[in-house]
Amino acid sequence: MAGTGSLMNEQRGKIRYWKRYFSLLMIGVCLGGAGMIFWYGHQLEELMLENRSLKLVNERLYKDLASLKQTQKAAQKRQDAVIELIRVQIDEPKPHAIIETEVIRRLEKDLAPLKGKKAEQLVELPPLLHELLRRREYVIEGNMVEVRLKTVVIVSRVLSLTVTAEVKHDGTS
Incomplete structure (x- = not known):
């Protein structure tokens, strides 16, 4: 045990x-x-x-x-983008320098009311400008000058126009 x-x-x-x-x-x-x-x-x-x-x-x-x-x-x-400057260029064929300068001056004067307008308002502007400048005629230095719009470009605050200026007849003829 x-x-x-x-x-x-x-x-x-x-x-x-x-x-x-x-x-x-x-x-x-x-x-x-x-x-x-x-x-x-x-x-x-x-x-x-x-x-x-x-x-x-x-x-x-x-x-x-x-x-x-x-x-x-x-x-x-x-x-807001406001048009501050209007630039006009004359495309080929270029007229005499005096006529070119006077056409640019007159177009800028005619388009001056567009300055200060908003760029958004000018979106519909190109067709209107084409209609207005379709057959714009100026008498410069005894010559009839026909101005036709080619292009319209709005860049920032600049309205750029390219036009043709054709001298129709000489005032001396």
Whole structure:
């Protein structure tokens, strides 16, 4: 019987031995889990702070964008393209220099009322100008000069016209 008691003590020792390791394992699991939760909570808190700061930055940028759009609209209203200059060029065949200069001067004088008009208003202008200048005639230096419009270009604040000037007859004939 002496052998059975020692066998029982030996089994109890093995059970205590496993209980000890199992309890150490459970304590390690609990401490590790607590550490992971602490680390995860810390990371989550940092992300929440970053999210809040990004929301504030986003809100500020939206306000800046809205104010920039308003400023741009106001600047665009102030800066509507207005015709400030009328440029006339005479295409081939070029008449005598005096006639060319006088035709340019008279055309610029005739088209002067277009200065100060908005470029958007002048979108329908080319057909109208073609009709007006289809057979415009000037008497210059005793010569009848017929002016015909070839092209109309509106660039920024400049109205550019290209015309032909044909001397019909000499006043000396």
